[in-house]
Amino acid sequence: xxxxxxxxxxxxxxxxxxxxxxxxxxxxxxxxxxxxxxxxxxxxxxxxxxxxxxxxxxxxxxxxxxxxxxxxxxxxxxxxxxxxxxxxxxxxxxxxxxxxxxxxxxxxxxxxxxxxxxxxxxxxxxxxxxxxxxxxxxxxxxxxxxxxxxxxxxxxxxxxxxxxxxxxxxxxxxxxxxxxxxxxxxxxxxxxxxxxxxxxxxxxxxxxxxxxxxxxxxxxxxxxxxxxxxxxxxxxxxxxxxxxxxxxxxxxxxxxxxxxxxxxxxxxxxxxxxxxxxxxxxxxxxxxxxxxxxxxxxxxxxxxxxxxxxxxxxxxxxxxxxxxxxxxxxxxxxxxxxxxxxxxxxxxxxxxxxxxxxxxxxxxxxxxxxxxxxxxxxxxxxxxxxxxxxxxxxxxxxxxxxxxxxxxxxxxxxxxxxxxxxxxxxxxxxxxxxxxxxxxxxxxxxxxxxxxxxxxxxxxxxxxxxxxxxxxxxxxxxxxxxxxxxxxxxxxxxxxxxxxxxxxxxxxxxxxxxxxxxxxx
Amino acid sequence: xxxxxxxxxxxxxxxxxxxxxxxxxxxxxxxxxxxxxxxxxxxxxxxxxxxxxxxxxxxxxxxxxxxxxxxxxxxxxxxxxxxxxxxxxxxxxxxxxxxxxxxxxxxxxxxxxxxxxxxxxxxxxxxxxxxxxxxxxxxxxxxxxxxxxxxxxxxxxxxxxxxxxxxxxxxxxxxxxxxxxxxxxxxxxxxxxxxxxxxxxxxxxxxxxxxxxxxxxxxxxxxxxxxxxxxxxxxxxxxxxxxxxxxxxxxxxxxxxxxxxxxxxxxxxxxxxxxxxxxxxxxxxxxxxxxxxxxxxxxxxxxxxxxxxxxxxxxxxxxxxxxxxxxxxxxxx
Numbered sequence: 001x002x003x004x005x006x007x008x009x010x011x012x013x014x015x016x017x018x019x020x021x022x023x024x025x026x027x028x029x030x031x032x033x034x035x036x037x038x039x040x041x042x043x044x045x046x047x048x049x050x051x052x053x054x055x056x057x058x059x060x061x062x063x064x065x066x067x068x069x070x071x072x073x074x075x076x077x078x079x080x081x082x083x084x085x086x087x088x089x090x091x092x093x094x095x096x097x098x099x100x101x102x103x104x105x106x107x108x109x110x111x112x113x114x115x116x117x118x119x120x121x122x123x124x125x126x127x128x129x130x131x132x133x134x135x136x137x138x139x140x141x142x143x144x145x146x147x148x149x150x151x152x153x154x155x156x157x158x159x160x161x162x163x164x165x166x167x168x169x170x171x172x173x174x175x176x177x178x179x180x181x182x183x184x185x186x187x188x189x190x191x192x193x194x195x196x197x198x199x200x201x202x203x204x205x206x207x208x209x210x211x212x213x214x215x216x217x218x219x220x221x222x223x224x225x226x227x228x229x230x231x232x233x234x235x236x237x238x239x240x241x242x243x244x245x246x247x248x249x250x251x252x253x254x255x256x257x258x259x260x261x262x263x264x265x266x267x268x269x270x271x272x273x274x275x276x277x278x279x280x281x282x283x284x285x286x287x288x289x290x291x292x293x294x295x296x297x298x299x300x301x302x303x304x305x306x307x308x309x310x311x312x313x314x315x316x317x318x319x320x321x322x323x324x325x326x327x328x329x330x331x332x333x334x335x336x337x338x339x340x341x342x343x344x345x346x347x348x349x350x351x352x353x354x355x356x357x358x359x360x361x362x363x364x365x366x367x368x369x370x371x372x373x374x375x376x377x378x379x380x381x382x383x384x385x386x387x388x389x390x391x392x393x394x395x396x397x398x399x400x401x402x403x404x405x406x407x408x409x410x411x412x413x414x415x416x417x418x419x420x421x422x423x424x425x426x427x428x429x430x431x432x433x434x435x436x437x438x439x440x441x442x443x444x445x446x447x448x449x450x451x452x453x454x455x456x457x458x459x460x461x462x463x464x465x466x467x468x469x470x471x472x473x474x475x476x477x478x479x480x481x482x483x484x485x486x487x488x489x490x491x492x493x494x495x496x497x498x499x500x501x502x503x504x505x506x507x508x509x510x511x512x513x514x515x516x517x518x519x520x521x
Numbered sequence: 522x523x524x525x526x527x528x529x530x531x532x533x534x535x536x537x538x539x540x541x542x543x544x545x546x547x548x549x550x551x552x553x554x555x556x557x558x559x560x561x562x563x564x565x566x567x568x569x570x571x572x573x574x575x576x577x578x579x580x581x582x583x584x585x586x587x588x589x590x591x592x593x594x595x596x597x598x599x600x601x602x603x604x605x606x607x608x609x610x611x612x613x614x615x616x617x618x619x620x621x622x623x624x625x626x627x628x629x630x631x632x633x634x635x636x637x638x639x640x641x642x643x644x645x646x647x648x649x650x651x652x653x654x655x656x657x658x659x660x661x662x663x664x665x666x667x668x669x670x671x672x673x674x675x676x677x678x679x680x681x682x683x684x685x686x687x688x689x690x691x692x693x694x695x696x697x698x699x700x701x702x703x704x705x706x707x708x709x710x711x712x713x714x715x716x717x718x719x720x721x722x723x724x725x726x727x728x729x730x731x732x733x734x735x736x737x738x739x740x741x742x743x744x745x746x747x748x749x750x751x752x753x754x755x756x757x758x759x760x761x762x763x764x765x766x767x768x769x770x771x772x773x774x775x776x777x778x779x780x781x782x783x784x785x786x787x788x789x790x791x792x793x794x795x796x797x798x799x800x801x802x803x804x805x806x807x808x809x810x811x812x813x814x815x816x817x818x819x820x821x822x823x824x825x826x827x828x829x830x831x832x833x834x835x836x837x838x839x840x841x842x843x844x845x846x847x848x849x850x851x852x853x854x
Contacts, residue, residue: 007699033728058613058683112675113579132655133679154533167562450568
């Protein structure tokens with residue numbers, strides 16, 4: 001070329017390498033090519049205002065990601081070769097991995113599918129490309145998690161059928177319905193839900209606790225995955241922030257819609273995180289920090305600063321955040337005492353915390369633990385010691401929206417169960433909270449569809465009428481191996497053998513099946 | 522003599538995940554298997570999609586093609602994410618060497634203006650076709666159910682973005698990274714008669730709803746003629762014009778196409794081989810789209826290689842289709 005203009009700067013060059021490949025269609029109508037972009041009511045005036053949250057061309061992407069994968073798989077190989085599972089702090093830790101593989105990993109796959117979809121739905125090419133990169137990243141996480149846990153699956157129970165369980169097991173409908181909710185929404189709500197609320201606001205309370213837990217408990221495979229995924233997560237977070245700012249800047253009519261989504265997804269996320277709270281406080285033999293501390297740092301402080309920043313767009317902090325803030329003193333304890341009672345129907349074990357652990361909780365929860373929760377554990381421990389390990393054989397009532405059993409208490413009164421109900425088109429629906437009830441009222445036509453595991457069992461849709469058949473046949477939970485109390489479980493016995501505390505006995509696993517049945521009627 | 526390091530062996534209680542064992546037996550599984558089979562949600566979806574309430578999430582009815590088990594389609598390259606990026610990293614490394622060499626020696630800048638213009642008019646506009654392919658494959662990755670199928674399409678989507686970026690860099694190299702050449706090239710895409718049938722075809726592909734129809738149209742029919750025509754025939758034609766250096770910059774595309782044929786053929790074999798009904802449907806789609814793909818490439822062939830080259834690649838595609846019990850009607854037997 002003879003005449004030369006000014007050399008492109010990095011930003012413009014990246015735009016030429018991405019969105020400039022797009023064009024204004026003339027043979028097909030834009031609304032036919034992008035039919036899903038407008039039904040949510042979000043108004044986009046000018047997609048060219050989209051700021052690319054990161055500038056990564058495919059050649060660089062392949063190069064960086066391949067380097068990361070090479071290192072990661074070298075560690076996986078070394079971990080398996082050296083039986084790294086024997087170096088963890090305690091076998092109770094593996095239960096956190098069981099929760100992760102069945103509760104979180106399937107979400108990574110759903111995210112891959114969801115981002116592939118929105119990676120096509122937007123008419124803004126810059127946004128599409130950013131979403132597609134997240135799609136393939138999420139596929140990465142879904143797959144590397146299978147590989148990270150593969151070795152654990154060979155030596156511990158409860159990890160063997162994650163995707164199957166995710167589709168069926170009662171408590172796994174909490175994460176599943178969360179992601180189904182996002183994926184069935186329009187593209188802008190999907191990004192507000194997952195990129196903003198989930199990845200940006202709450203990731204330090206979901207992904208990070210599992211990875212820090214792995215680091216603290218000498219789980220080299222999982223923590224290496226965590227470090228390897230860190231730079232991907234950083235990209236996902238910048239996308240989350242860009243999305244929200246872009247939508248808000250495009251049109252003032254978008255503000256109330258986004259506010260409603262932030263309210264909804266904050267609460268949906270918070271309810272999902274209740275599972276993480278019990279993981280942090282109860283499932284980690286070596287604890288990273290308490291749930292209450294994590295909530296203070298990552299939500300109250302960081303989230304507070306974020307919402308201060310968003311104030312100029314007319315966005316206020318999520319509705320009911322006061323309830324969530326107050327709940328930090330109770331959440332993990334209420335969850336664990338519930339799961340303790342329903343271990344016959346979970347793919348992980350539960351147990352009574354040790355004396356030292358209870359002292360740790362008294363210290364971390366000075367106003368609540370000794371007052372409300374320690375006495376329960378003391379009672380349950382006594383029952384167990386006297387041969388009456390407690391299992392609750394009455395199925396719990398689930399919230400129609402978040403699908404957590406209605407186990408939470410009212411703000412300001414930890415002795416009063418929080419419960420709401422409404423009638424909608426002749427049917428009665430139950431909720432764990434005012435917030436979930438609000439979400440229902442906004443979109444009843446959506447939430448009446450919910451596949452509630454307990455209802456489904458009672459309606460006979462789960463291959464059996466009694467819990468044992470459902471658990472064994474429908475859930476694929478191996479009775480006496482995957483479920484029940486940790487103490488005396490096959491995992492526990494194998495761990496004692498590994499640590500030289502007990503001889504290995506042939507037929508141990510077999511014996512469990514007959515011995516460890518719930519005592520409760 | 523061999524050395525033997527003693528390790529404390531621990532008997533595993535199982536060899537692999539239950540869902541993998543159900544398919545392949547209770548034995549150690551490959552990384553590809555553990556990463557690719559039965560990971561997606563299959564039943565008990567909670568809500569219907571607001572963007573298309575006809576079907577549920579992960580609903581196999583999003584295509585009219587019926588498979589007893591979509592996992593019958595798998596990847597002969599055994600690409601899970603790690604294997605995929607590892608492979609592409611190597612390919613991009615050698616591409617990078619060529620692009621740097623070309624840039625340093627200003628090989629494109631030394632071509633006659635007329636040849637440069639031909640590159641901008643005949644080859645660089647394909648970056649827009651690549652973006653269309655990127656969008657189509659992303660849609661397919663979002664609609665397909667089995668992970669073995671959906672992952673191949675997201676790789677394909679990202680590959681097409683990458684190829685579009687390589688084509689863009691050809692123009693940036695010619696104009697000294699000002700964007701001027703890309704603007705010129707985009708002008709051809711939008712307004713030059715030569716490109717309009719192709720642009721119409723790409724826009725039409727963007728409204729195809731059935732994802733398997735779309736993968737057939739995009740990855741089998743259009744690519745099946747476009748890649749051999751452009752990156753082999755037109756490449757030779759450019760060489761005749763004294764522009765053989767451009768070959769260095771399209772090596773990636775040739776290697777890529779050769780490799781991607783493997784999974785595309787495997788997919789077609791499995792899907793066409795499944796049932797007569799599938800084959801009939803595929804044939805209907807071929808009858809509809811193959812002539813249009815041919816027509817879209819016609820002006821480009823006429824302006825460069827001549828029509829014979831296009832007829833030859835069309836015949837090659839027909840040979841491929843015949844292996845699946847299909848044929849392109851445009852080719853006389």
